[in-house]
Every structure is written in structure tokens, then in C-alpha cells.
Amino acid sequence: MIKAMVDNVRASHCLLCGGRCLDRCLCPACLNDLPWLDDSCRRCALPLPEHEETPVNTRCCGECQRDPPPWQAAAVFRYEFPVDALIAAFKYQGRLTLADALGELLAARLPPDWQDSLVVPVPVHTQRLRERGYNQAALLARDVATRQHMRYQPDSLQRRRVTAMQKTLSPAQREANLADAFSWQGPPLQGCNVLVIDDVLTTGATLSALARVLTEAGAGEVRALVVARTLPP
Ligand SMILES: [Zn+2]
Numbered sequence: 001m002i003k004a005m006v007d008n009v010r011a012s013h014c015l016l017c018g019g020r021c022l023d024r025c026l027c028p029a030c031l032n033d034l035p036w037l038d039d040s041c042r043r044c045a046l047p048l049p050e051h052e053e054t055p056v057n058t059r060c061c062g063e064c065q066r067d068p069p070p071w072q073a074a075a076v077f078r079y080e081f082p083v084d085a086l087i088a089a090f091k092y093q094g095r096l097t098l099a100d101a102l103g104e105l106l107a108a109r110l111p112p113d114w115q116d117s118l119v120v121p122v123p124v125h126t127q128r129l130r131e132r133g134y135n136q137a138a139l140l141a142r143d144v145a146t147r148q149h150m151r152y153q154p155d156s157l158q159r160r161r162v163t164a165m166q167k168t169l170s171p172a173q174r175e176a177n178l179a180d181a182f183s184w185q186g187p188p189l190q191g192c193n194v195l196v197i198d199d200v201l202t203t204g205a206t207l208s209a210l211a212r213v214l215t216e217a218g219a220g221e222v223r224a225l226v227v228a229r230t231l232p233p
């Protein structure tokens, strides 16, 4: 009976199917059905063609072998249903309990050789922060740093101005939109590797802009760990 009471107190409901689950916002069955991104390029995090024969941890897609971006990324999921809905609930509907669940998944996806990184969130402008009340990337970044015992620097990377919604812009417009949007206000990085945390990686334009700023501040490698990777159409 005591056990039943304890279960009742701790029980919650799966955000996707409404079923009962303990301690989590997703039940094991729904978690299992999510669009996991298992086999992806070490640099751009896009799925690799199935016939690749190189060892998994050194795999790079053809595009990145020819012209690598100034960052490397890892993603937990493909940005597809229902992960897109979960991220929207987390980002815009204040489902903050998801920070814990998504943080756990991100921490588990961290490549072991990235553990030496300094963790920073992709910043939001103070105006957006006031509107929304929190920076979803910062909640995830803090959670990952805590779980993996990594150094966390929440406020050094800053967004100088509100950028137009990236979604609505062409690649060239995205780049112009992001030039000078960020700055590093922390101490010089002196070769330290930096791990940027965000919810979604789309074109990588934001990451490239951040990589430029972080490299100028003395960063070694710029790495990114995201919940979901948008695949090209
Ligand atoms: Zn479920």
C-alpha cells in the first residue's frame, strides 16, 4: 500500500499518449518510437548513406569531406513528428518539465571525446527572454553540464540584437541577418573547446556565426549538441 501511494505521488502522464509513467514525461513505448538519429555525419549531423563503410565515429558525409563547416554537431533526433511538437511545447508553451527529459537524452548523446568542452547555450536576446521568461537552450545546457560534470558558462555568449525569424529567410539573407548578431563577453578562451547547446539545428547558419565569434575569442574546436536535426527536403 505504501508503494502504491509512492507510485501515485511520483506518477505522471506521458506527454504523447497520456499513459501513466513514472518520473518521466514520456513512457518507454513512446520514447522508443521517436525518430532517433543514430548514424550521422560527425560534422553536420545529417544522416549518412547506409552503404558507408568507414568506422562510425570517424564518419563524415561527402559534402563535409569537401567543404567542412567551422563546427561539428551531434543530434539526438531527426526534426520530425512528434519531436517537433515536443520542442514547440518546451519552447513556447512553458512545458519546462521537458528540460529534464531532453537534457537527459542530450547528455546521453554527448560524444565521449567532447567531455572536455566548456558548455554554453545559444543565447536569446534579452527582449525575447523577457517575453518568453526563459531561454530553452540555457535550461538544456545547464542540465547537460550538470549531468556530465562539465564547466558551464551561461551568460558569456550574448545576442546583440533581435534577429528576424531565420525560417523565413533565404540562405544569403540568413547569413546577413546573423552577421554581428553575437558577441563573446567572457574571458579569452585560450584554446578551450566549446560545446554549444540548442534545441534544433537547421541550416547551421547560426552555428557558423557563433563559431566565428568563439574562434575570434580564442576557442579551439566548436561543437554543437542539439535535440533535433532538420533534414533537407
Ligand atoms: Zn507514451
Ligand SMILES: [Zn+2]
Binding pocket: 041, 042, 043, 044, 045, 046, 060, 061, 062, 063, 064, 065
Ligand atoms: Zn556532413
